[in-house]
Amino acid sequence: MAPITFLEAIRQAMFEEMAADPTVVLIGEDVGVYGGAFKTSEGLLEKFGWERVIDTPISESAIIGAACGMSYLGLRPIAEMQFIDFIACCFNQLTNFVAKGHYLWNAPAPIVVRGPSGGGVHGGPFHSLNPEMYFLHTPGFKIVYPSTPYDAKGLLKASIRDNNPVLFFEHKFLYRRIKEEIPAGDYTVPLGKAIVRREGKHLTILSYAAMMHTSLEAADALAKEGIEAEVIDLRTLMPLDEETILTSVKKTNKCLVVHEDTKTGGIAGEISAILFEKAFHHLDGPVVRVASLDTPVPYAPTLEEAFLPNAKKVFTAAKELARF
């Protein structure tokens, strides 16, 4: 099969799940006639019709509310945020209604909320968000953030089939920049399983989404200096694959966490705490964080470049850590 883009992988996952299961529906702004702002749902309306591909008013709370209501009757709605930044508009509906339903009144809400996230494309402060930690702090969600077309397709299919609300973030920098050959036919990637992208023995780099590629780039540069970094792609933040993380860190004894989310309150802090609790005696150096600046995402290319982590920043931090 010819290699496909990250974006096409998303489209295929939705297409195949909708073709196989009539309970799967898509709801969002401009997802139907227009095929989505990024064309992730192109052709779905023509194939599945207006009942299953639902264009809505600009009402994020209503989109989430309706998706949740539909799920209570046994449907599996996919709700699209045109840009993931707009998820803030339905924060209440998600965190108070959707996330708490199973715990409080035994009502599972099998919905997937997905949309383009992340920076690096000069989207500015309202079109570049990495919102994962707002929701990681709300019990009840599963949180998925893939980095490759293969994973995007397999994880989205697994998310649609999951009985819990899943927040599925699609890094828009990857949409058209990354291509991969993927197997024909149906497959899933289970939620909660990280993957070792590069084996190494000197230190562990944990990352996900676009920063996984940045970390691999840095690992190449480190290898030239004789530092073998093990790069792990977390794939899902909830559930978090602690086993893969701990196995690697117990081997390398050093850990660097790289994420595009801002530093304070990012997942790196949480992972650091887990390592101190569960692998304290295996650590030969501090758990190091490479993350975005604690600011809104700035617009100007010079500012955004300063804001975001890059391979050079990862390389420098890793080299420093390797000295311990």
Place this chain on the structure above:
Amino acid sequence: MPVSETPAKPKRLSRQQSLDLYYYMRLNREVEETMTRLFRQNKIVGGLYASLGQEAISVGTSYALEKRDWLAPMIRNIGALLVKGVPPRDIFTQHMAKYTSPTKGKDGTSHFGDLDNLHIISPISMLGDLIPVMTGVAMAGRYLGQKIVTMTWIGDGGSSTGVFHEGLNLAASQKASLVLILENNLWAYSTPVRRQVPLENLADRAKAYGISSYIVDGNDVVAVYTTAKEAVERARAGEGPILIEAKTFRRRGHAQHDPAEYVPKEQRAYWEKRDPIVLYEKFLTQEKLLDSKGKKEIEDKISALLEKEREFAENSPLPPPETADQGVYCTGPECHDLKPKWERPIDELLPPKSNVDAAWVVEGFGRGGRSSGTSAPIHFGDVPAASAEKSSDPAKPSTKPAASPMKKPIPKKSSRKGGR
């Protein structure tokens, strides 16, 4: 053009229906009175919210629903839960945080639901959130071929939330079979409705969504029921969402702790003379549907039931602490095997056949069909340009006012055999 439609003339209810309404209103009040006593005995764990004087609304509206229909109550709609079939013990155990409660002590008050049997969706404290949720339930019901109606309630206070607007607008644009009851009890906690909304009638809000609305005396259970029944039938027939404003008064404070001293004495006195149960008893006596013997029988039945239910609740244990971290996630099919109830042939959908056109249209949608006629005409491209130009003269009304902006659904050609 009147904004809200005149409620249908009361149809004669059967004797059984008449007495059902009475029974549930009395049950509603007695359940709440029992809980007030429990509250004073410190047996209610959290807050207690009363619907004293508003029972006709909860009971009259929900009584118009069928078993297959779905409802989502608000905090003052215990009467609706009772009508839908919730046993009083569930309400007592919820308030007392008992392990035997529907939420096993995880939440209190009317915050519980039943997806499988009674078709009840749990409310949350953030007002208006249920409107898009019940819109989604109605949309899913339509897709599955179920002829269901969904009903939820909102207060005068909650009608100012953003999600009220988002939800009702989505419901209107989807022609969802939603009946929304707006209980205007004149007070949002301590703020009178006149300081919240610059409208005489909150039913006027319906105009903004191009949907039908009614105004009804919320203390007249027969009027409430008759209006709700008509709205439910219209929603089921595919007319889209309908808003009913029920005018009433909140006779207790926002919650048990609130003496509501901000309420003018004259206002309270006026409404206390219009107690919905007393008014209805008078009606039933005049109509010779209820005498003192019949009344006593109902009272005895209710006190025997509530005695038993209260004892059950009081004797129930609190949840064991080790259950605190259980149930955040569904663990899979062994936890919940989710299967929709298809009431249309599933082979209509597999393999999928394209049907891009919506099977319904909303007449006048987006064309100011319900406006005063002075709004600027817009050519949407889906009406002949000539008629759009014709109405561009601001001196003339742009569109003739329609009795109802929502006409019966116009079936379009579909590749499927079945229709709705």
